[in-house]
Amino acid sequence: MNDKQTIKLTYREALKQGMLDALRNDDRVFLMGEDVGSYGGAFAVSKGFLKEFGPDRIMDVPLSESGFTGAGIGAALGGMRPIVEIMTVNFSLLAFDQIANNAATLLHMSGGQLSVPVVIRMSCGTGRQLAAQHSHSWEPLFAHIPGLKVISAGTHEDARMMLQPAIDDPDPVILFEYTAMLNMEGEIPADIQSVDISKARVRREGSDISIITYGSGVYKALGAAAELAEAGIAAEVVDLRVLRPLDTATIVASVSKTHRAIIVEDAWQSVSISSEVSARIMEKCFYDLDAPVERLCGIEVPMPYPKHLEEASLPQKDQIVALVKKIVNYG
Amino acid sequence: MNEEEIKQTVIRLLKNIAPDMNPEELQPDDSIRQTLGIDSFDSLQFVVAMDEAFGIDTPEEDYGKIQTMKSLLEYIKSRMRK
Amino acid sequence: MVEYRMPSLGADMEAGFLREWRVKPGDHINRGDIIAEVETQKGIIEIEVFDEGIIGELLLKIDDKVPVGTLMTHILTESEAKTGMKVGEKEEEKVPPKEAEIEEKEAKVAGEAATPPPAIPTPPPIPVHRIRASPLAKRIAAERGIDISLIKGSGPEGAITRKDVEEAVTTQPRPLSEQASYDAAQQPTPEKSTTDTMRMAIAAAVSRSNREIPHYYLQTKVDMSLALAWLTDTNKQRSVKDRLLPVVLYVKATARALEEVPDMNAWWDNGLQRKKDIHIGFVVSLRTGGIIAPAIHDANKKSTDELMKDLSDLIPRARAMRLRSSELVDSTITVTSLGDNTVETMFGVIYPPQVALVGFGGIKEEPWAENGMVGAKPVLTISLSADHRATDGSTGSRFLTELKKYLNQPELL
Numbered sequence: 167m168n169d170k171q172t173i174k175l176t177y178r179e180a181l182k183q184g185m186l187d188a189l190r191n192d193d194r195v196f197l198m199g200e201d202v203g204s205y206g207g208a209f210a211v212s213k214g215f216l217k218e219f220g221p222d223r224i225m226d227v228p229l230s231e232s233g234f235t236g237a238g239i240g241a242a243l244g245g246m247r248p249i250v251e252i253m254t255v256n257f258s259l260l261a262f263d264q265i266a267n268n269a270a271t272l273l274h275m276s277g278g279q280l281s282v283p284v285v286i287r288m289s290c291g292t293g294r295q296l297a298a299q300h301s302h303s304w305e306p307l308f309a310h311i312p313g314l315k316v317i318s319a320g321t322h323e324d325a326r327m328m329l330q331p332a333i334d335d336p337d338p339v340i341l342f343e344y345t346a347m348l349n350m351e352g353e354i355p356a357d358i359q360s361v362d363i364s365k366a367r368v369r370r371e372g373s374d375i376s377i378i379t380y381g382s383g384v385y386k387a388l389g390a391a392a393e394l395a396e397a398g399i400a401a402e403v404v405d406l407r408v409l410r411p412l413d414t415a416t417i418v419a420s421v422s423k424t425h426r427a428i429i430v431e432d433a434w435q436s437v438s439i440s441s442e443v444s445a446r447i448m449e450k451c452f453y454d455l456d457a458p459v460e461r462l463c464g465i466e467v468p469m470p471y472p473k474h475l476e477e478a479s480l481p482q483k484d485q486i487v488a489l490v491k492k493i494v495n496y497g
Numbered sequence: 498m499n500e501e502e503i504k505q506t507v508i509r510l511l512k513n514i515a516p517d518m519n520p521e522e523l524q525p526d527d528s529i530r531q532t533l534g535i536d537s538f539d540s541l542q543f544v545v546a547m548d549e550a551f552g553i554d555t556p557e558e559d560y561g562k563i564q565t566m567k568s569l570l571e572y573i574k575s576r577m578r579k
Numbered sequence: 580m581v582e583y584r585m586p587s588l589g590a591d592m593e594a595g596f597l598r599e600w601r602v603k604p605g606d607h608i609n610r611g612d613i614i615a616e617v618e619t620q621k622g623i624i625e626i627e628v629f630d631e632g633i634i635g636e637l638l639l640k641i642d643d644k645v646p647v648g649t650l651m652t653h654i655l656t657e658s659e660a661k662t663g664m665k666v667g668e669k670e671e672e673k674v675p676p677k678e679a680e681i682e683e684k685e686a687k688v689a690g691e692a693a694t695p696p697p698a699i700p701t702p703p704p705i706p707v708h709r710i711r712a713s714p715l716a717k718r719i720a721a722e723r724g725i726d727i728s729l730i731k732g733s734g735p736e737g738a739i740t741r742k743d744v745e746e747a748v749t750t751q752p753r754p755l756s757e758q759a760s761y762d763a764a765q766q767p768t769p770e771k772s773t774t775d776t777m778r779m780a781i782a783a784a785v786s787r788s789n790r791e792i793p794h795y796y797l798q799t800k801v802d803m804s805l806a807l808a809w810l811t812d813t814n815k816q817r818s819v820k821d822r823l824l825p826v827v828l829y830v831k832a833t834a835r836a837l838e839e840v841p842d843m844n845a846w847w848d849n850g851l852q853r854k855k856d857i858h859i860g861f862v863v864s865l866r867t868g869g870i871i872a873p874a875i876h877d878a879n880k881k882s883t884d885e886l887m888k889d890l891s892d893l894i895p896r897a898r899a900m901r902l903r904s905s906e907l908v909d910s911t912i913t914v915t916s917l918g919d920n921t922v923e924t925m926f927g928v929i930y931p932p933q934v935a936l937v938g939f940g941g942i943k944e945e946p947w948a949e950n951g952m953v954g955a956k957p958v959l960t961i962s963l964s965a966d967h968r969a970t971d972g973s974t975g976s977r978f979l980t981e982l983k984k985y986l987n988q989p990e991l992l
Contacts, residue, residue: 455713537825538826541822557822
């Protein structure tokens with residue numbers, strides 16, 4: 167990748183360009199959500215969109231998640247390609263009935279006659295001192311539901327490129343974005359055309375241990391892997407990207423190679439993505455394991471407000487490094 | 498105790514210390530310790546047992562006088578007469 | 580409640596036979612009590628406990644052979660003993676039946692030749708043990724035909740990992756592992772003589788030492804005139820039974836020198852671990868071949884008389900192979916004396932995890948130059964084998980200098 171040209175941009179800019187592409191490519195695509203229009207988006211992701219695309223395609227909606235998510239599902243059933251923005255994941259519970267009972271089920275209940283090609287974007291996560299009601303990592307909640315596709319943009323590349331294939335997908339897609347990363351700068355290949363939203367990606371290759379993660383865990387894991395390399399430990403970083411359906415093959419290939427795994431996520435540990443990944447590793451590559459699978463997850467408390475407690479509630483790079491060293495040095 | 502009885506007692510005591518050897522086959526001028534492979538600890542044990550069996554007291558400076566079967570028997574006889 | 584498990588009586592021990600229980604359930608025991616006799620390559624060892632309490636159910640039968648780490652019994656507190664003695668039993672019940680069947684099968688295969696299948700429908704209780712190994716380690720061991728029960732684990736809580744198995748593949752030459760260790764672990768009764776199995780145990784220990792420990796060697800000579808004169812003088816006033824041997828001086832001088840140079844009194848286990856107490860392993864050679872080095876505990880705190888008494892107790896027990904577990908595992912350094920033969924110098928192999936071995940040769944009359952004069956003196960050669968990972972030559976040299984100092988001033992001992 168070194169010899170290729172790259173573009174430097176913020177995570178916010180990446181999201182913005184992804185939406186601009188989608189809106190420009192297809193007239194059926196429109197954005198609806200709270201403050202997406204005149205205000206330019208709660209996180210300034212859709213700034214300037216209203217001027218370019220007009221109020222029919224950049225639609226400010228009332229504070230009623232159930233109502234506008236239902237409207238988006240209806241538009242999708244009617245042949246449109248709506249992007250529904252739920253400002254942050256904590257408000258998604260108000261729309262949960264529409265998502266779980268309608269979007270996820272209609273294809274099955276109509277005997278395959280009705281597909282729901284809606285994309286629901288949610289800002290997710292932690293790290294901005296927004297306390298217990300605005301700092302959720304609820305990817306596991308949505309990944310539980312059959313009928314949905316759940317994807318997570320843990321890198322700038324995915325923030326830039328994941329939206330288009332999500333729109334092209336005939337079924338409802340939940341796209342998780344991470345508010346804590348909005349101002350983070352990153353590089354993406356200049357010539358990138360698309361990304362595959364059916365597969366996990368190995369972000370760094372290694373032979374000693376697999377660090378399996380997604381979302382805000384990806385850059386932490388890459389940072390940890392770089393530090394571990396200096397200590398002579400070759401950690402492989404697997405970015406799950408697709409949380410439903412999980413790409414088991416990539417996980418199995420990695421763990422079969424490294425024989426050890428840790429799973430890192432911000433979400434609470436019990437009944438989480440890591441629970442599921444851990445179970446699959448045990449089911450599919452038990453005889454390749456040289457150490458028990460370990461997990462680093464969010465501490466199971468409502469998110470505290472103070473910065474140091476918030477940090478202490480989440481897995482950090484240093485913890486990943488320490489845990490990997492412990493596992494690998496034993497092995 | 499005649500000389501033969503003394504000899505049989507000595508052989509029995511040596512046998513206790515070196516059960517895998519045959520002290521009865523010792524020639525009069527053989528070095529007891531070297532032939533039977535007895536170390537300093539065992540040889541001290543032997544002197545303890547010998548003193549007890551014959552009712553004698555062997556000082557350390559006399560250890561040089563009890564190196565062979567012949568000299569040992571002579572030594573015991575002379576001590577017992579005292 | 581304390582779990583009492585088959586102890587490791589040295590780096591070379593893989594498994595042991597329970598030969599006798601010295602306690603029964605409900606017995607009250609104190610620290611240092613002997614609760615069982617276990618047979619290893621080093622003979623029948625009396626097993627001591629280091630806790631106080633009430634003995635729970637005995638989980639091994641006489642003549643059971645089990646790997647190191649197998650649960651033998653529980654040591655209960657008074658209140659636990661009152662509320663029910665069956666603690667051990669409950670744990671066994673937890674093991675799924677399938678497990679027990681496997682154990683039984685293995686035991687049967689191993690014991691086929693020796694014991695006919697019992698006529699009674701209920702089989703005797705089989706010692707329940709699990710080998711902690713990663714699934715990958717087990718798979719590799721199975722693929723390469725390695726007996727995983729012989730491998731020492733380096734993983735968490737002693738789990739055997741891939742690395743351990745792969746090391747076992749390269750370091751255990753097949754004939755050795757197949758004939759010696761394999762037999763030792765699998766046969767319900769030892770077919771080979773104790774001497775043979777001891778030879779194999781020594782072979783394993785010294786091979787490991789030579790493989791893992793970068794030895795360095797130092798040597799010095801001491802004029803023993805003063806020490807021998809002191810000894811003669813002391814012994815003159817004593818009956819034979821109370822006389823001291825030169826080795827007592829060696830042991831005591833070594834202990835005192837270790838107080839001055841504590842880095843020599845240590846174990847190497849991922850780094851130097853200095854030991855507070857000085858327990859000197861004293862090499863006793865057995866008449867039938869082989870050696871054993873029981874520990875003289877707290878040698879620095881004992882008088883020469885007490886040390887002589889200890890040796891008089893230890894040496895016959897070592898030769899009869901009736902030692903206690905602590906005497907086999909506690910040594911913090913080894914002392915060996917070949918002084919009864921004509922050998923002057925010996926460069927010994929360190930017994931891991933110790934970091935040093937001191938060798939005393941025979942005392943021999945030699946020309947000795949001092950203050951411009953040459954005279955004949957009784958000269959003792961002392962050599963030191965030390966672990967270069969743990970110490971450097973300057974430390975070793977300081978140690979030998981201290982040792983020499985004490986042998987020149989026997990009255991200080």
